[in-house]
Amino acid sequence: MKPWLWAATLLVYAFLYVPLAIVALFSFNDSLLNAQWVGFTLDWYRKLFADEAMLTAAANSLFIALLSSSIATVLGAMAGIAMHRWRTRWLPLLVITPVAMPEILLGVSLLLFFRQVLDLTLGFFSILIAHITFSIGFVAIVVRARLAGMDESLFEAARDLGATPWQTFRHITLPLILPALTAGFLMSFTLSIDDFVITFFVAGVGVTTLPLQIYSMIKVAVSPEVNAVSTLLMALTATLIFFATRLAPELLKGQR
């Protein structure tokens, strides 16, 4: 491997992690202001573990993110495959437009639709549906790009050998698009766990997510407790994804 490639990569990782190091570091800082290092403390974590509202919000966020990105990955993959396989003209339009639509408009329109057309009580489900809606496009586009230029003879060979569509999918398509599914899932996950604007509109009474909880604190100035919850959330996500990536390929192999 070329040394310059490693150098460039390390630089990009550094770019990604420097702000994060600050977030984590300042979660242990004994200062409300967080402009400079004052001294080590665990007070913010103590405060966090006593803050029921914040913890509930974090748990809600994690749960909604995992669920919505799983569903979005399945639906998005289907859309991506359909776009590639049958070149349906209207499908790309339906998939790209939600990505192109500004989030405020998406939020307002979903709220109007939930309340005034469906008469749905806002809450957990409205947030879940909204998050799936804005994630599908991201997954579909990545899956479509993965399939682009893929060797068609593989599929034909499988069919000639008498494989059912399901077998073809299971043994050829799925392994091929697996990296795209991982990428799509991870993108949906970050989109969901970070979304404020759309969630603000579709959240109902008493159901709140972490971004909502944190944004509402802007006016009272963001305290390092927020750094603490962010750091914890990262640690938790790392663990979850790590085990998922360890387990998922094993499971797939096991079924074969």
Added chain:
Amino acid sequence: MKLGWLALFFWFALAQAEDVLYLYNWNNYIGEETLARFEARCRCRVKQDYYSDNEEMLAKLEAGAEGYDIIVPTGNAVESLIRRGALRPIDKSRLPHFENVKREFRDLWFDPGNRYSVPYATSITLLGYNIEKMRELNLPTDTWALIFEPKYLAKIKGKVTVLNSQRELMAAAMKYLGHSVHTTDIAAWEAAKRLILAAKPYWATFSNSTYIKDLAIGNIWVAHGYSNDMFRARADAQAAGRPFTIGFSTPKEGAVLAVDSFVLHKSGRRPDLAHRFIDFMLEGENAADVSNVIGAGNTNAAAMPYIKPEIAREPAIFPPPEILGRLEMLRDFDPKMRRTLARMWTEIKVR
């Protein structure tokens, strides 16, 4: 038998669900201990959702969000909610402590006779500053000229932030030029726009929230913002042992006053609990918290003895009558005027 269990289950579920009061509120606008006292008294739970801006709350309700018993909007938002028929009238016979509301905050323009709203807290949009820096540079702190006149701004270039709000910033410029913020005279607004454009190169940015931190850290020296936020910045700077003090005062030309009130949303399911809550908050001791905790002005006469003296004495929080007379509350314009002003604001941002 089965049916009996089922009925019992539903009765429990309902009994559980019934005793929750839903508040749609600004964050940190009611003290935690105050809430705990109310929960103990009513044997119910209070659940809060938060907004950080009236317009956010209005947009959400306008699109059909519901289930909130109590909301705490500012004057013009109260008017807007009343006009759209979104509120439930308040039954004053259930508010024995209503008499505690100060005379000057009753019967306000947005709700004559207080049919729908009970005033809770006030704030003033004013100037916060680094006292030492202002003294060192010999700058006046009692006038909007500080953020509008190039001769002063030249000394603090890049160290000033103003609110990222068309209504608030243009209102400050209008007050400085000696106009009412309610005028529909386009020429006056155009003059305000020119004033802002001439001062803009000296400002660091438009900021609605980061200025609290920036002031307390010392990144900026002057901020246009809300009195509660300046109170917060001052306390933060003090707590962090910064080598300077944050001060705030109402410019002599006058400023914008915000009065936040409790209102009952039509979709609320527990108007009985809501009335009890409002009456509870009208008791002096409970009403005082909002001033002690976040430095908001208080509309409750009975609260005054419970408010820390150093806060009660602060003229930028409790304005004396001669300043109060120069404060104006924002009112909504008609859609056509709103669009015209929005166009001016866009031009301000782009140039």
Added chain:
Amino acid sequence: MTKAERAMRWFVTLPPAAFLLVFFLAPALIVVVASFREPGEFGGLAPFTQPTVEAYAFLLGDLVYAEIFARSFFVATLTTLICLALAYPLAWLIAQSPKKRRDLLVLLVILPFASNFLVRIYAWIILLGPLNLLYTPIAVVLGMVYVHLPFMILPLYANLEKHDAALLEAAQDLGASAWTRFWRVTFPLSLPGIFSGSALVFIPVLGMFAVPELLGGTGDILIGNLIKEQFLDNRDWPLGSALSILLTVLVLALAGVAAWAARRGIKGAEALT
């Protein structure tokens, strides 16, 4: 098409299409209609009488709005190019790593984004303050790049991962230099990844308002901010809807150009069709 094939097509297409028809298209139509209505006296929409194109006339009849559109497209293009330059080497390196290390490297890319958006932006405020870059256009582009970088890295990785090592080896055996191998083999094959990654960065940047608001200075207004102001400052829903629809139509037109390019045989563009 055989019967099984047709059934398969429905089975695959229907669920995502139905979901988006119900939860995206139907709601979107409400706001499309809203853009042809008049703002209500106290916000929201006025009672419907007849459709009006006033909002569109207001926007199209004023160069100030065209300027903001142009500026936003410039920032989006710049952000996309920088993201591409940063993401390509990284994605390539991940794709060429051994399978075990690959998962870890991908995980490392996404991890920062499991923290909170606002917290990350505040970290940049702390970093940029002493460098005198805070509240400048540079801070805006930097923030945009930071926020959107994974949406370039991941699609690129998903694409580069499939490249056939045998192809590169063959090229090497034929005496092609490293540079030639990259330009002749790797790069053309990665075009779909570049197109999809660029779309997933370019498009969201256009609607983003938080980054310019928190990191930008007094002149850094983008189309996202303008749209936000109409809904959350100015209570002018028709104008906000009209702005959003103009933006969406422009973006879709760009996607249309990509589709056209794909039909003309331009490699990679089919990723968006």
